[in-house]
Every structure is written in structure tokens, then in C-alpha cells.
Amino acid sequence: MAKEKCTEISSLGEFALIDRLVKEFENVQPTTLCAEGDDASVSDIGNGKALLLSTDMLLEGVNFDLTYFPLKHLGYKTVTVGVSDILAMNALPERIMLALGVSSKFSVEALEAFYEGVRIACGELGVDLAGGDMAASITGLSVSVTAEGRASKEKITYRSGAKENDLICITGNLGAAYMGLRLLEREKQVLEGMDNPEPQFAGYEYLLEKYLKPRARKDVVESLAEANLVPTSMIDISDGLASDLMQICRSSHCGARIYLDRIPIARQTYALCEEMHFDPVVAALNGGEDHELLFTVPLGLRDRIAEVGGIDVIGHITSESKGAVMVTPDGSEITLKAQGFK
Amino acid sequence: MAKEKCTEISSLGEFALIDRLVKEFENVQPTTLCAEGDDASVSDIGNGKALLLSTDMLLEGVNFDLTYFPLKHLGYKTVTVGVSDILAMNALPERIMLALGVSSKFSVEALEAFYEGVRIACGELGVDLAGGDMAASITGLSVSVTAEGRASKEKITYRSGAKENDLICITGNLGAAYMGLRLLEREKQVLEGMDNPEPQFAGYEYLLEKYLKPRARKDVVESLAEANLVPTSMIDISDGLASDLMQICRSSHCGARIYLDRIPIARQTYALCEEMHFDPVVAALNGGEDHELLFTVPLGLRDRIAEVGGIDVIGHITSESKGAVMVTPDGSEITLKAQGFK
Numbered sequence: 001m002a003k004e005k006c007t008e009i010s011s012l013g014e015f016a017l018i019d020r021l022v023k024e025f026e027n028v029q030p031t032t033l034c035a036e037g038d039d040a041s042v043s044d045i046g047n048g049k050a051l052l053l054s055t056d057m058l059l060e061g062v063n064f065d066l067t068y069f070p071l072k073h074l075g076y077k078t079v080t081v082g083v084s085d086i087l088a089m090n091a092l093p094e095r096i097m098l099a100l101g102v103s104s105k106f107s108v109e110a111l112e113a114f115y116e117g118v119r120i121a122c123g124e125l126g127v128d129l130a131g132g133d134m135a136a137s138i139t140g141l142s143v144s145v146t147a148e149g150r151a152s153k154e155k156i157t158y159r160s161g162a163k164e165n166d167l168i169c170i171t172g173n174l175g176a177a178y179m180g181l182r183l184l185e186r187e188k189q190v191l192e193g194m195d196n197p198e199p200q201f202a203g204y205e206y207l208l209e210k211y212l213k214p215r216a217r218k219d220v221v222e223s224l225a226e227a228n229l230v231p232t233s234m235i236d237i238s239d240g241l242a243s244d245l246m247q248i249c250r251s252s253h254c255g256a257r258i259y260l261d262r263i264p265i266a267r268q269t270y271a272l273c274e275e276m277h278f279d280p281v282v283a284a285l286n287g288g289e290d291h292e293l294l295f296t297v298p299l300g301l302r303d304r305i306a307e308v309g310g311i312d313v314i315g316h317i318t319s320e321s322k323g324a325v326m327v328t329p330d331g332s333e334i335t336l337k338a339q340g341f342k
Numbered sequence: 343m344a345k346e347k348c349t350e351i352s353s354l355g356e357f358a359l360i361d362r363l364v365k366e367f368e369n370v371q372p373t374t375l376c377a378e379g380d381d382a383s384v385s386d387i388g389n390g391k392a393l394l395l396s397t398d399m400l401l402e403g404v405n406f407d408l409t410y411f412p413l414k415h416l417g418y419k420t421v422t423v424g425v426s427d428i429l430a431m432n433a434l435p436e437r438i439m440l441a442l443g444v445s446s447k448f449s450v451e452a453l454e455a456f457y458e459g460v461r462i463a464c465g466e467l468g469v470d471l472a473g474g475d476m477a478a479s480i481t482g483l484s485v486s487v488t489a490e491g492r493a494s495k496e497k498i499t500y501r502s503g504a505k506e507n508d509l510i511c512i513t514g515n516l517g518a519a520y521m522g523l524r525l526l527e528r529e530k531q532v533l534e535g536m537d538n539p540e541p542q543f544a545g546y547e548y549l550l551e552k553y554l555k556p557r558a559r560k561d562v563v564e565s566l567a568e569a570n571l572v573p574t575s576m577i578d579i580s581d582g583l584a585s586d587l588m589q590i591c592r593s594s595h596c597g598a599r600i601y602l603d604r605i606p607i608a609r610q611t612y613a614l615c616e617e618m619h620f621d622p623v624v625a626a627l628n629g630g631e632d633h634e635l636l637f638t639v640p641l642g643l644r645d646r647i648a649e650v651g652g653i654d655v656i657g658h659i660t661s662e663s664k665g666a667v668m669v670t671p672d673g674s675e676i677t678l679k680a681q682g683f684k
Contacts, residue, residue: 005451006449006451007449007450007451008446008449008450009444009446009448009449009450009453010446011450012450014476017450017453017476018476020450020454021453021454021457022457022471024461025457025461025464025470025471026465027470027471028468028470029436029437029468029469029470031436031492032436032437032470032472035437035470035471035472035473036471036472036473037473038473040473041437041439041472041473043436043437043472043490045387045388045391045393046387046388046389046391047388047389049387049388051387051393053395053437053439053472053473053488053490054439054473055397055439055440055441055473055474055475055486055488056441056475056477057441057442057443057475057477057484057486058477059443059477059478059479059480059481059484061480061481062443062477062478062479062480063477094371094373094374094385095371095374095377095383095385095395097383097395097396097397097488098397099397099398099399099486100399101399101401101404101484102351104350104351104352106351107348107349107350107351108349108350108351108353108354108359108362109347109348109349111351111359111363112362112363115363115364115367119366119367122367123368126370126371127371128367128369128370128371128374128377129364129367129369129377129378130374130377130378130383130385130395131377131378131379131380131382131383131395131396131397132397133396133397133398133399134356134359134360135398135399135400135401135404135405136401136404137401137404138401138403138404139401139403139481139482140481142399142401142443142484142486144397144399144441144484144486146395146397146439146488148385148395150373
């Protein structure tokens, strides 16, 4: 018998892998509007409205390290991760569901701390917890979150709608969550084995909060609605600016030109990067887990975007042949690279 | 500092645990109709229709053993597990989403086999795959499935609607999936360490199929609709007849009286039980993973249920004070016990 072919997952990028896995699927439900390739799937619920659904998996040892990630924060962040995908479609989240795989090392009190964080995030966002599943695990904590939201069909913003000359907009700032993670990892190593570890976080509290307890940007989606602005494309920045901007380019068949000195980076991010001899622009481009929103609007809306506040214009959309590039202050161009599947 | 309180999860039942974790949550979304305590959550989508959502987590080493569970079958079964929760609300599934945690030991071809099984099940059920998530894992395969369906609000069947004297109905037969698992576990032990293992499955193919590739009973929900029958309560038999019937009793505040000699058990289940010196009634009551439907209908519908075909009436609903009991052929009564959280 011939040896079975065995291709390593890492030899394909994440997108190529998923494309290959789903290529033979055919959609048959007339209500399915968008099944693959965006932050959330979209289905028709009549009356001009659509339903958005997204699902995410968070695994202990990969997505979080419980030696420094408090369970209450993990519960909060789980909601942010789920809900951000709905917001990234310019829709408002209404419900989440949780499926947990829990090993016997967890106490009831530990689970209560997790759910307390979930409850706080749900309360802030006005989102209901709509059931879920609890399974035994032999390895650690597995968390799956499903988020559901609604929007008028004409307001839903896909990754595929960016047009040449559109402005590229960013909420908040980038790289802080990644530097929060770096700080936590550094203190874990330094203090390993100590009886009474006293980690040094003074001056970097904002970075820890951005990593451990990021807020979903529901406020931005609401502000855009109040200003009657509908972006042409949008994505949640979870993999880093470079990777997520390239997703927009890939889906919209366009290029992008962003300016290094316009990328919003927080003071604490600069400070810790200096201390750790790390390039803050790399943190912003490839760090990930910012859960800010990246979106595009037509060029003519520059003033109205400025009026909304809290949004930085970092560049513009170009033609597909120009690729995705970053312009440095001295005018040289760097081609952006996605981090891909880790 | 006082030592933190530490209650073991196993000291609470599954229901008591979930009740405790969600007791402080308040629902604020006007569209939320049913958030907890049923096979799926229910939300209003207008025009007299409702949306059903359910989520399940399947973990390697707990819910499946890849030494004998082919990935193609696992993909198929994942769809069945997800979709069965929607069917159990008397609704039709339209879409599923998958979130996978995959370690690097899996090849692209292995994932393709999994997705091939998903595609076959989706094709049979007319369900679309609507995106998902792919995460790296350090431990093994974690699968989360979210299923979505729709139904007219007045047709949705909750666990809570059973009334005294209602007939207790079962589709298919029970205990076969559990005996399929027992057979696979036996052959795994017998053949451990052998170079060319040749497991002995002859005569028990049906049991293997019920465990490895169970079909979701969409046909039953469609037949009930054609016959214009709406059950008073319904549940997917995933934890075993005893546990799932007690869920109906708990939600409907009623008791139940079922008759041992009416429980449908397949010939192969009897045969393997005899060979393994195992009580087939225990397999049916506590085995689980049957993914058949358990439902109740008013007493007057006995003839119409018989006309639908493939449905066994195994007893009737009683008052809450009488509890859930099984009557043996000699007329003695056995109080049913749920297996609870494993």
C-alpha cells in the first residue's frame, strides 16, 4: 500500500489551509448571505435585517497562560474576543454563548471568577449570555465563544468593500496588548520559583489592561451610526495591523499605503519598548490582540471622521498591483508581511 | 490571609454548577426569549419566527479517542451533535460553524478527512457551513460546533411543556451507540501493541455506526410537521434516557412512568450485551450519545403518533410528586437516577 500523503499544516498559510478545507462545500440555504471569509457569517432574517454569527476558540497554554491570567479577566476578555467580530461587521452584538472544557483542577470558585468576568463584560455591552455547554477536559481550560448580533443589511460592513483612495482608519492605539503580554512573560520568567513573587508592573498598568481586559469597541460602532457614517470595509485588529490590513486588501482586491508616523502608539507602549529594546512599530504591526477596529471610508469623509473623534487616519487604499506598503518618515517604502498561521 | 475556599466541581451536579455560575446574570435584550436550560437558546427574529442557537464542545481524550475514531466520522458526528440540539427544539437547522483547536501532529490530509465528514453530514441535512475559527493547540484536537436553526415561535418545543398523562415517545432505539463505544474500547485493549491489529467487529457494524456516525433525526422533525403534530416537550437523548427524561421532568415540574419492556433496543445491542455480560437496559438508560429524540404528546394523539411510524411510546407523564420511575415486567418500580456531570 502506498504511504499516505502527509502535508504539514505549517507549510500552508492559514488562509490557504481554510480555502483548501472548505473548497468543496456548497451552500444550499437561501438565507445564507455570507458564509466564509469575514469576521462573522451573515444570514437573512427578513425585514431588511441580517443576523451575524461568529465563533472563536481560546485554549490554555496557547491563547492564555493561567499562571498570570486571572480567570475573571479571562472571562471578560472572552466576551471581548467574541463580540469584536460582530462589531467589525458594523453590527451590534445581542447575545453570546459559551462552551467550556474544564479539567478537575478547577474549583467551582475558579469557574465563578471566570463567569464574574463574563457577567461584567456582558453588562457593559448590554449582551445576554444565552446558554452553552460545559464539558470535562483532561488537559486544561478550553473556551469557545459564539457571538450573535443584528444589523440592517445595508449597514453591514464586509472586508471586501474597500475602494481605491478610501481612507484607512484606526481606533485607539496599537501594540499595547502585545507589550502587556511581553511584560507578563518577562516577570513570569524573572520570578519563577520564588515563594513570594512581586512582579514589577508600575507605570505599565495600561498595557496590562489592554492585554488582560481589552474593551470591545461598541462605542465606535455606535458613534459611526450616530454620525450616519457607514464604512466601506472593516475588520477587528486581532492578528496585528499588517495581517488584518492585508485581509482587507485580499478581500477587496486592493492595495494599501500607510504611514509609519501616523500609526497610533500609546506612551506606555513606547516606554516599555525602549526598556526592552523592542521596536514599537513591530509591536503595532504584528503584535495582535488589540481588538481595535480597522476600517475604510471614502476620501470625502475625512472631516466627518475627524468630528467623530478617537479615530486616526493612517493612510489610504491603492490599486491591487501596488500591494500593501508602509511609508517611513524618510520616504522609503516597506512591503507589509502578514504573520500568518502561528 | 484566610485560605481561599475551594469547592470541587464534582461535588456539585452539572445543573447545580451551571445554576450557580449563571445565577447573577440578567438578560437585557428584548429579543432574548430563552437563554438557559434547554437544548438551544431562542431569540425573536420577528414575523412570528424565532432563531435557535446551540453550542457544543468535543475534546480529544474525553469525547473521542482518535486511536479508533476516524477523523471523517468525527467530522460527521460533530455536525450531528450540533444539529441535534436544534432538532430537539422542533426546529430545522440551517447553518453550523466550527471552531477547531489543532495541534501540529495533525496533517492537512487529516483535517481534510474531518472536513469531508462535515461536508457529507451538511449535505445530507441541507445545512451550510458558515465559517469558524482555527486555532493552534498544544494538547490535541478540540472541536466546538455552533448550530443555528429557525422555527415559527408557536412550534418551538421546550423541555418545560410536558403535562400529566402525556405520552412519552422515543425515536429509533437506545444503547447502541454506547455498546459501539464499549466494543471499540475492548478491541483497543485486546490489540494494544500488536503490529497488524485486526479488530473483530463482525455482526456489530450497526453499533459502530451508531457510535461513530450517528444520524441527526431531521426526518422525525419533518414527519411530525407533515402530520401537523407539535410535541408538548422534547429533548435530544445525548446523556442517556434516564438523565434526559429527568431533564424533561425537572423543566416541566412533572414525574414520569416508563415501562422497561417498551424501551426500544436493537438486536445487535442485545447480542453484544449478552457477549459482554452487560445489562442492555443499563446501556439504554445511561449509555448516552444515541442522538435520538425523546418527546411527549397529549394522550389523545396515540393513534396519530403510531401513523407517523418509527416512534415508540414507552410510558407517560405523571405528577411531580411521583418522581421518574421505570416499571419492570413483574410490576416492580425502579426510581430513575441521572448520571450527572462526568
